[in-house]
Amino acid sequence: MNLTSSRLLFLPMEEQDLSFMKRFLCDGELTRWLPIDYPCPMKQVHIHVERRLSHWDHHGFGTFVLYETDGARPVGYCGLEHVVDSPFIDLRYGLIQKVQGRGLAFEAAVRILEYGFEGLKLPRVYGAAMTGNRASVALLKKLGMRPDTRFDCYGDNLFAASVDKLTFEQRVSPCMEAP
Secondary structure (H helix, E strand, O other): OOEEOOOEEEEEOOHHHHHHHHHHHOOHHHHOOOOOOOOOOHHHHHHHHHHHHHHHHHHOOOEEEEEEOOOOOEEEEEEEEEOOOOOOEEEEEEEOHHHOOOOHHHHHHHHHHHHHHHHOOOOEEEEEEEOOOHHHHHHHHHOOOEEOOOOOOOOOOEEEEEEEHHHHHHHHHHHHHOO
């Protein structure tokens, strides 16, 4: 299953994406806002990718690797995954520094949420960002996510939020129509 948006191609994560994920997850600047102990040693990167692949195998959806439509190298990842030992489905995303600040994270997240609500028929999607990561907190809010105390999977230092389909559509549709 591949998805597209106006500037991005979404390909399900595969074993061959290990080298990209290694570069991403071993970079302290790229991982400083992740809610777990990163940058990763190589063994943890392997475990991380294996978990993404296993999620696809068990659930039929998961994390996509992102490519700009005019590029050959991955620029990030975005997807929906079950949070272990919980009923929550979490929006996950990250971009390499070279492409940050161009609206690609929002574009990717919108497309993934559309897929989640329309294709997967999810009733609600959750998201979390470290409170100090103002850009990520703003992105979640722009997607229509509001604080949700039920989503306490990653600890207290996070903005934990959720959005349902109707709220997402009401919040995002006007944003996507603007040039």
